[in-house]
Amino acid sequence: MSKLFTPLDENYQSRVQNSFDRQQCMASLNITMSKIEAGKVELSMPYNKLYTQQHGFIHAGIISTALDSACGYAAFTLMDPTAAVLTVEYKINLLSPAKGEVFLFEAEVLKPGRTITVAEGKAYAFNGEEKKLIASMNGTLMAIMERNDIKH
Amino acid sequence: MSKLFTPLDENYQSRVQNSFDRQQCMASLNITMSKIEAGKVELSMPYNKLYTQQHGFIHAGIISTALDSACGYAAFTLMDPTAAVLTVEYKINLLSPAKGEVFLFEAEVLKPGRTITVAEGKAYAFNGEEKKLIASMNGTLMAIMERNDIKH
Amino acid sequence: MSKLFTPLDENYQSRVQNSFDRQQCMASLNITMSKIEAGKVELSMPYNKLYTQQHGFIHAGIISTALDSACGYAAFTLMDPTAAVLTVEYKINLLSPAKGEVFLFEAEVLKPGRTITVAEGKAYAFNGEEKKLIASMNGTLMAIMERNDIKH
Amino acid sequence: MSKLFTPLDENYQSRVQNSFDRQQCMASLNITMSKIEAGKVELSMPYNKLYTQQHGFIHAGIISTALDSACGYAAFTLMDPTAAVLTVEYKINLLSPAKGEVFLFEAEVLKPGRTITVAEGKAYAFNGEEKKLIASMNGTLMAIMERNDIKH
Numbered sequence: 001m002s003k004l005f006t007p008l009d010e011n012y013q014s015r016v017q018n019s020f021d022r023q024q025c026m027a028s029l030n031i032t033m034s035k036i037e038a039g040k041v042e043l044s045m046p047y048n049k050l051y052t053q054q055h056g057f058i059h060a061g062i063i064s065t066a067l068d069s070a071c072g073y074a075a076f077t078l079m080d081p082t083a084a085v086l087t088v089e090y091k092i093n094l095l096s097p098a099k100g101e102v103f104l105f106e107a108e109v110l111k112p113g114r115t116i117t118v119a120e121g122k123a124y125a126f127n128g129e130e131k132k133l134i135a136s137m138n139g140t141l142m143a144i145m146e147r148n149d150i151k152h
Numbered sequence: 153m154s155k156l157f158t159p160l161d162e163n164y165q166s167r168v169q170n171s172f173d174r175q176q177c178m179a180s181l182n183i184t185m186s187k188i189e190a191g192k193v194e195l196s197m198p199y200n201k202l203y204t205q206q207h208g209f210i211h212a213g214i215i216s217t218a219l220d221s222a223c224g225y226a227a228f229t230l231m232d233p234t235a236a237v238l239t240v241e242y243k244i245n246l247l248s249p250a251k252g253e254v255f256l257f258e259a260e261v262l263k264p265g266r267t268i269t270v271a272e273g274k275a276y277a278f279n280g281e282e283k284k285l286i287a288s289m290n291g292t293l294m295a296i297m298e299r300n301d302i303k304h
Numbered sequence: 305m306s307k308l309f310t311p312l313d314e315n316y317q318s319r320v321q322n323s324f325d326r327q328q329c330m331a332s333l334n335i336t337m338s339k340i341e342a343g344k345v346e347l348s349m350p351y352n353k354l355y356t357q358q359h360g361f362i363h364a365g366i367i368s369t370a371l372d373s374a375c376g377y378a379a380f381t382l383m384d385p386t387a388a389v390l391t392v393e394y395k396i397n398l399l400s401p402a403k404g405e406v407f408l409f410e411a412e413v414l415k416p417g418r419t420i421t422v423a424e425g426k427a428y429a430f431n432g433e434e435k436k437l438i439a440s441m442n443g444t445l446m447a448i449m450e451r452n453d454i455k456h
Numbered sequence: 457m458s459k460l461f462t463p464l465d466e467n468y469q470s471r472v473q474n475s476f477d478r479q480q481c482m483a484s485l486n487i488t489m490s491k492i493e494a495g496k497v498e499l500s501m502p503y504n505k506l507y508t509q510q511h512g513f514i515h516a517g518i519i520s521t522a523l524d525s526a527c528g529y530a531a532f533t534l535m536d537p538t539a540a541v542l543t544v545e546y547k548i549n550l551l552s553p554a555k556g557e558v559f560l561f562e563a564e565v566l567k568p569g570r571t572i573t574v575a576e577g578k579a580y581a582f583n584g585e586e587k588k589l590i591a592s593m594n595g596t597l598m599a600i601m602e603r604n605d606i607k608h
Contacts, residue, residue: 019206020206022206023204023205023206023211024201024202024203024204025202025203025204025205025211025213025214028202028203049176050176050177050180051176051177051180052175052176052177053175053177053221054171054172054174054175055236059175059177059217059220059221060217060220060239060242061177061213061214061216061217061218061219061220061221062177062213062217064213064216064217064220065211065212065213065214065216065217066213067213068211068212068213068216069205069211069213084207086246086249087212087246088245088246088392088420088444089243089244089245089246089393089422089444090212090243090244091241091242091243091244091395091547091594092241092242092243093240093241093566093567093574093594093596094238094239094240094241095566095567095574096567097238110549110551110589110592111549111551111552111589115419115446116392116446118393118549118551118592120592133566133567136566136574136576136594138547138549138592138594140392140393140444140549142419142420240544240572240596241545241574241596243395243442243547245414245415245422245442245444247414247415247422248415262397262399262437262440263397263399263400263437267571267598268544268598270397270399270440270545272440285414285415288414288422288424288442290395290397290440290442292397292544292545292596294571294572323510324510326510327508327509327510327515328505328506328507328508329506329507329508329509329515329517329518332506332507353480354480354481354484355480355481355484356479356480356481357479357481357525358475358476358478358479359540363479363481363521363524363525364521364524364543364546365481365517365518365520365521365522365523365524365525366481366517366521368517368520368521368524369515369516369517369518369520369521370517371517372515372516372517372520373509373515373517388511390550390553391516391550392549392550393547393548393549393550394516394547394548395545395546395547395548396545396546396547397544397545398542398543398544398545401542
């Protein structure tokens with residue numbers, strides 16, 4: 001995973017950050033964007049008891065939420081500046097329970113496209129010095145043009 | 153989708169409800185369990201601006217969170233009473249933007265198993281009288297025995 | 305699974321059958337089309353030792369091949385008559401080993417769309433009188449227009 | 457993708473090759489195994505008109521068949537020598553049409569486990585000097601013990 005992509009929009013970083021900042025869900029979950037590159041995005045989230053499942057780990061769906069945003073914004077870095085991005089589908093494998101103090105979410109574009117982009121994401125849990133892979137996502141994103149209800 | 157399953161545990165409904173009640177994530181998202189049958193579960197959630205994405209719809213990851221819990225508890229109804237349940241993986245297709253006043257999540261076991269159970273879920277949005285299919289999930293759940301950190 | 309769809313093309317059945325007949329892979333695997341309706345397709349395949357895996361069951365990939373064609377043609381029934389269909393992605397759960405004398409593949413459109421269609425498929429094995437669900441697929445299909453290398 | 461795994465079985469290469477050689481499906485599709493390492497496998501297949509879809513490309517299901525075997529045998533390298541391997545599920549994204557003279561399939565274990573192993577695969581098409589990524593798979597494999605109908 002180390003491809004070089006040329007963004008269509010030289011201001012992609014501010015465009016991505018602005019869209020991310022309008023996702024109230026990210027603020028509610030205390031997820032922040034720590035890196036934006038062409039075709040690549042990193043998010044992070046601290047442990048929060050409010051979003052745990054029955055064993056005290058972060059709920060798999062919350063891990064998905066962060067990875068879905070990461071994959072979506074990785075795709076969005078390479079899209080036409082007038083496009084909006086929607087998730088078509090994703091699959092996630094939960095590899096280890098989401099226990100840790102902080103979680104990191106890395107996503108990269110695997111195949112960009114005018115309409116359809118495929119991206120991959122990995123989630124890691126940090127416990128002190130230890131960094132552990134806890135989930136893997138593979139998703140399909142779509143560039144949407146000219147819909148009144150879906151602005152970019 | 154209308155199979156008949158015989159639960160191993162006659163008290164499966166209280167066992168499922170107790171586990172669900174320990175998912176703090178469900179309370180935080182205001183998701184409640186509206187039906188528990190053998191191999192079948194229904195959850196519902198009101199619209200909440202706090203969990204929206206950049207277009208004002210509920211974030212796809214939050215829809216996943218509810219469907220994942222629904223699939224997990226549908227599987228859990230049929231598991232051995234000493235088992236804990238963990239999600240191995242799921243895939244979700246987002247069929248329409250999650251806009252609505254209330255959301256319904258239905259999940260059913262497709263194939264139960266001693267270790268591995270496969271379940272399917274559908275999410276619907278309600279706008280006034282209209283009920284619209286917005287997402288479809290297919291997931292793999294695992295029964296976990298005898299782990300100290302993962303109680304049922 | 306019992307929706308009513310209105311095809312854009314009244315000759316969808318011959319269009320689908322013609323395209324299917326050009327899939328040499330279907331003839332090689334001895335897969336035939338047994339039903340074509342609006343948004344719904346059925347295929348069948350006899351057991352064939354040539355396509356088995358190490359335990360003597362039909363290879364999971366061959367089951368996927370039939371289900372992918374079934375999902376693709378279910379989507380194709382509802383597409384514009386000038387469109388070609390390509391598979392964007394699919395996920396398959398293998399529920400039981402593919403042992404049987406004959407296999408049936410049913411696919412239905414879950415959500416049609418101008419560009420993106422989502423379809424679901426189920427595979428069954430027949431052993432004498434017994435009919436057993438062996439696999440479940442959920443896939444995304446895309447309508448392709450105006451590409452010289454991809455005719456409908 | 458470059459992890460170091462320690463196989464439980466020092467004879468894993470011959471065990472994997474023997475099992476692969478019993479997959480009649482691989483011989484029928486002319487798929488051969490070109491590399492076996494701990495947690496990693498490579499297969500290759502020449503273009504074959506018999507397995508094409510309606511546009512003359514290799515059928516997506518056949519690409520899946522090769523990637524599924526690759527993921528399964530990557531997982532199998534790390535399994536207990538008495539285990540059999542079955543595919544629980546996989547998802548494949550088709551990134552480009554499968555046109556080429558030769559196809560390469562690489563699979564690696566992402567997370568090994570006593571019961572459940574997750575593996576990833578990539579398919580490439582070769583046209584002369586050009587190597588192009590055409591598909592990406594993410595699958596879940598299961599180690600099966602003590603079933604009379606499923607030998608390793």
